[in-house]
Amino acid sequence: MKRPIIGITLDSETSGGYSKFPWYAVRKNYCDTIFQAGGLPLPLTHELETIKNYLKIIDGIVITGGAFDLDPELFGTKERHQTIITKEQRTEFEIAITRGAIKKDMPILGICGGEQLLNVVLGGTLIQHIPDEIVSPLTHEQTNPRDEAGHTINIQNNTMLHRIVGKPSMSVNSAHHQSIKTISGNVIVNAIAPDGVIEGIEVPGKRFCLGVQWHPEFLIDSGDKKLFAAFLTASSDYAQKNQ
Numbered sequence: 001m002k003r004p005i006i007g008i009t010l011d012s013e014t015s016g017g018y019s020k021f022p023w024y025a026v027r028k029n030y031c032d033t034i035f036q037a038g039g040l041p042l043p044l045t046h047e048l049e050t051i052k053n054y055l056k057i058i059d060g061i062v063i064t065g066g067a068f069d070l071d072p073e074l075f076g077t078k079e080r081h082q083t084i085i086t087k088e089q090r091t092e093f094e095i096a097i098t099r100g101a102i103k104k105d106m107p108i109l110g111i112c113g114g115e116q117l118l119n120v121v122l123g124g125t126l127i128q129h130i131p132d133e134i135v136s137p138l139t140h141e142q143t144n145p146r147d148e149a150g151h152t153i154n155i156q157n158n159t160m161l162h163r164i165v166g167k168p169s170m171s172v173n174s175a176h177h178q179s180i181k182t183i184s185g186n187v188i189v190n191a192i193a194p195d196g197v198i199e200g201i202e203v204p205g206k207r208f209c210l211g212v213q214w215h216p217e218f219l220i221d222s223g224d225k226k227l228f229a230a231f232l233t234a235s236s237d238y239a240q241k242n243q
Contacts, residue, residue, distance in 0.1 A: 004059035004235035006039040033217040037228040046093040060235030065112030081128040107208035107234040115211030123184035150174035153199045159190035164230045165223030172214035208234035
């Protein structure tokens with residue numbers, strides 16, 4: 001069977017580190033996990049004029065995370081926490097292609113910052129810095145390696161996520177200082193950390209429109225592999241119906 005093509009949003013830097021010149025990057029395990037689940041990874045560059053063509057080619061999209069934040073003005077907040085770091089071109093591209101994918105009912109998996117972006121696109125807001133707004137928060141920027149669990153999450157009953165993973169809790173990694181504050185419309189919360197931080201959202205009625213605050217591409221919990229398998233199944237179904 002033909003592998004569904006899965007778009008993966010790239011990170012970008014102006015210079016330094018990998019190169020003295022501007023560069024794109026994506027962590028290898030994003031691509032590896034998608035390929036192992038049956039997909040064909042396709043990294044997506046940030047030119048807005050490519051979006052229509054990308055949406056004709058891909059069968060699903062993963063909105064990846066990164067060490068940056070969304071501009072608070074995108075969710076109606078003029079106050080800006082001192083920790084905020086933005087990447088305007090990347091964010092503009094990701095918002096536009098996510099909106100296009102939602103319109104086409106294309107499978108979407110938002111990961112970490114990608115979940116936060118998905119929530120904002122769907123009309124929600126964000127906590128700009130967890131330690132300032134959550135009482136006695138967990139260490140959501142874990143100090144142990146990212147390929148180890150940082151804390152547990154509780155999976156909400158009667159959600160797509162619960163049907164996929166088939167259990168009430170998971171052990172997940174944690175690499176974020178922001179999180180979802182409010183949801184809107186028909187979005188529902190599907191996972192919550194013990195300190196109350198929202199760890200997952202989804203849109204009922206969509207083929208697959210789901211975001212998680214952790215990084216399932218590290219495959220720490222058995223539920224992570226099931227999540228990617230379900231996403232690829234939905235993407236394969238989308239591909240077959242849009243041939």
